[in-house]
Amino acid sequence: MIAEEATFARLMAAAQKGDKTAYNVLLSETGMWLERYFRRRVPPHQLEDLVQDVLLALHAKRGTYDPARPFLPWLAAIARYRWVDHLRKVYKHESDMLEDDHAFEDSHEDVVEARVSLERLFVHLPKKQAEAIELVKIEGHSILEAAEKTGQSESSVKVNIHRGLKKLAALIERAE
Amino acid sequence: MMIAGLTDGLEPVRAFNPRDGFAMLGLASLAVVAIVHLTKGLWFDGLGGTATPFFWLANGLILVLGLAAAATIIHMASPWVGNRHETPVWASAMVGVLPITVLISALSHNSGVVDLTDEHALGCVTASIASAFGVGGALVLWLRRGAPVSPNLAGWFTGIAAGALGTVYYGVACPTDTMAHLGIWHIVPIIISAMVGRLVVPSLIRW
Numbered sequence: 001m002i003a004e005e006a007t008f009a010r011l012m013a014a015a016q017k018g019d020k021t022a023y024n025v026l027l028s029e030t031g032m033w034l035e036r037y038f039r040r041r042v043p044p045h046q047l048e049d050l051v052q053d054v055l056l057a058l059h060a061k062r063g064t065y066d067p068a069r070p071f072l073p074w075l076a077a078i079a080r081y082r083w084v085d086h087l088r089k090v091y092k093h094e095s096d097m098l099e100d101d102h103a104f105e106d107s108h109e110d111v112v113e114a115r116v117s118l119e120r121l122f123v124h125l126p127k128k129q130a131e132a133i134e135l136v137k138i139e140g141h142s143i144l145e146a147a148e149k150t151g152q153s154e155s156s157v158k159v160n161i162h163r164g165l166k167k168l169a170a171l172i173e174r175a176e
Numbered sequence: 177m178m179i180a181g182l183t184d185g186l187e188p189v190r191a192f193n194p195r196d197g198f199a200m201l202g203l204a205s206l207a208v209v210a211i212v213h214l215t216k217g218l219w220f221d222g223l224g225g226t227a228t229p230f231f232w233l234a235n236g237l238i239l240v241l242g243l244a245a246a247a248t249i250i251h252m253a254s255p256w257v258g259n260r261h262e263t264p265v266w267a268s269a270m271v272g273v274l275p276i277t278v279l280i281s282a283l284s285h286n287s288g289v290v291d292l293t294d295e296h297a298l299g300c301v302t303a304s305i306a307s308a309f310g311v312g313g314a315l316v317l318w319l320r321r322g323a324p325v326s327p328n329l330a331g332w333f334t335g336i337a338a339g340a341l342g343t344v345y346y347g348v349a350c351p352t353d354t355m356a357h358l359g360i361w362h363i364v365p366i367i368i369s370a371m372v373g374r375l376v377v378p379s380l381i382r383w
Contacts, residue, residue, distance in 0.1 A: 018188035027179040052178055059182045061323035061383070063189035064254045077255030081325040172325045173259040 008033075008071040016062060027055055030075065037079060041118045041138060046090065054082045073176075080121065080172045087137045088165055121171050129164030132157045137165075197250030197318050204314035208307050208345045216303070216349040223348060231353035234274055234362060235344050241267040241366070242311075242340030245333045249315050252330050253322020261326070264333050271340070271363065278359030296352045297361040304365035308335075308342030312373065319381040327378035335373020339366035 008029065014022035034051045042050055057078050065074050122130050128150070135146040136157065147154045190196075212218070222231060245264040252261065282292055315334045324330045343365050350362075 013191075015186065016189050016191045018186060020183050020186050023186050024179065024183040027182060031179065055178065055182065057323075057383075059185075063321075064192045064323040066192045066254050069256065073257040074255060076257045077259075077325050078323060080257070081255065081323075170326060170329065173255060173257055173261070176258050 005070055005072050008075070009067070012062070012065055012071050013067040016065065016067065027058075030058065031055060033072075033075070034079060037076070037118065038083065041083065042086070043138065043140060046086070050083065050086050053086070054079050057082055076117075077173055080118065080168075083118065084165060084168050084172065087133065087168070090137055120176055121168055124171050125164050125167055126160075128152060128156070129160045129167065132160035133164045133168075136161055192254040192322070194247075194250050197253065198247075200314050200318055201246055201250070201311070204310055205341065205345065208310040208342065209348070211310070212303075212307060212346055212349050216346075218349050219351045222351055222353060228353045228355075230355045230358055234358035235347050237271050237274065238340050238347070238362060238366070239344045241271045242337050242344060245337035245340060246311075246315065249330060249333050249337055250318060252324045252326065252333070253319055255323050255325040261329060261333070264336055268336060271366070274359040275363050278356050281355065292356050292360055294352060294354070294357055294361075296350070297357065300346070300350055300352070300357070300361045301365050301368070304339070304343040304346045304362065305368060306342070307346045308338040308365065308369045311341045311345075312338030312369070312377075316377060316380055319377075320383075323383060324381050327382050328374065330381060331374040331377035332370055333373070334377045335370035336366060338373065339369025342369065 008026065011022045011026035011029070015026050031051055034054055035047060038047055038050055054075075058075065061078065065071065122134075125133070131150050132146055132152070135141045135149060136143060141149070143154050143157050146152075146157045150157065152160065209218075219227070241264070244267040248261050248264050251259070278292070312334055315337060319330055319334070343362050347358075347362055352358075
């Protein structure tokens with residue numbers, strides 16, 4: 001079972017003071033939380049790399065956490081930032097099926113987790129932009145395949161990806 | 177494996193505190209005002225009471241805009257889902273009333289404000305932008321220490337904050353206190369600074 005908000009916040013505050021035991025637990029728990037967070041929005045073989053990327057970012061930017069505020073919205077902002085960055089970089093032609101895992105929604109997620117989820121970002125995108133990003137950047141289809149599946153032209157798919165990623169980047173803190 | 181490595185390398189860090197950002201901004205502001213005083217000399221007569229009411233109104237509104245944008249930038253260093261960064265937008269709209277007022281007055285037949293330019297206009301714009309670099313530099317340093325997740329927005333706001341505060345810091349040395357001068361030529365540096373901020377700052381603060 002993954003730790004809850006209060007536990008995360010306590011561990012992080014201790015880690016900022018140099019408590020290595022607390023930090024070790026925090027990173028392990030955060031790693032599990034992130035796996036669940038990204039699972040439906042990242043192909044399985046990229047999941048571990050992205051989680052490690054966020055853990056490294058957490059380590060580098062741990063001083064920016066304000067102990068007076070909840071931990072998960074801070075972590076989610078960093079996770080979303082690294083995820084959008086990841087989407088920008090990723091371009092693969094192989095098609096990997098995402099895990100059909102609904103653990104995130106089925107678990108006893110609390111209000112905070114629901115508010116910071118990646119789904120909250122996608123609901124703010126126009127349908128065509130969300131489709132293009134999901135097919136090409138997440139599921140790994142080519143531009144041509146995405147164009148055939150959505151009925152858009154190839155140039156429209158490219159434009160929608162570009163505009164969609166720009167919008168996602170602008171929504172990182174706002175979409176809740 | 178990676179977790180063990182990160183844990184071994186853990187050092188205590190100073191937790192995010194907005195007061196550190198405001199202190200950095202305060203020091204940069206003092207330095208800019210000191211340079212303005214040494215190079216141009218503060219307008220003590222005006223500050224002492226001879227300035228027009230519009231001098232206080234314009235500089236006061238621009239100061240509020242600068243502080244609102246700077247405070248937003250300081251908080252943007254600590255990311256958080258749920259943060260709202262709308263204050264500088266509304267504050268910009270508020271200050272936008274100044275040039276609109278001047279233009280309406282200029283177009284009015286009953287107004288004394290007709291000539292929108294004056295001999296000090298270009299000098300004021302240049303000096304205000306130069307002052308903005310001091311404030312902007314401090315804000316960029318602060319953001320680089322933090323973890324801003326909206327670099328483009330941070331770029332706009334850094335430019336607005338630097339431009340507005342830089343204009344006010346130079347403005348206390350500017351003896352031209354007409355409505356046309358303040359409403360146009362003390363706003364132009366903010367617009368230029370905002371555009372420069374949007375173009376330059378994001379690449380400096382991405383992480």
